[in-house]
Amino acid sequence: MTVKELKEALFEKCPVEYKGMTFTRIIRISFELDGERFINTATLADKSGRSEVTVLGKDVQRCTK
Numbered sequence: 001m002t003v004k005e006l007k008e009a010l011f012e013k014c015p016v017e018y019k020g021m022t023f024t025r026i027i028r029i030s031f032e033l034d035g036e037r038f039i040n041t042a043t044l045a046d047k048s049g050r051s052e053v054t055v056l057g058k059d060v061q062r063c064t065k
Contacts, residue, residue: 001060003029003040010042015063018044018055022063027052 001009001016009016010026017023023044032039040057 001042001057001062003057005062006040006042006057006060009060009062016042016044017061017063018053018059022047023053024049026060028054029057030054 006026006029010029013025015022015024016026024047025045026042027045028043030041030043032041041054042057042060043052043054044060045052
């Protein structure tokens with residue numbers, strides 16, 4: 001997803017997918033500086049709400065189900 005799409009999904013609190021797994025929502029978007037380029041990451045909440053995973057934003061997709 002692009003940064004714009006990540007922000008939309010964050011505010012809409014919609015489910016997202018990462019590597020075939022469904023997550024309840026995005027809970028955080030972060031930016032990291034790697035040399036001279038920015039890398040955006042998204043922190044995803046699982047269905048139970050007890051754990052989270054931080055992944056590259058470009059690898060996240062909106063749920064189609």
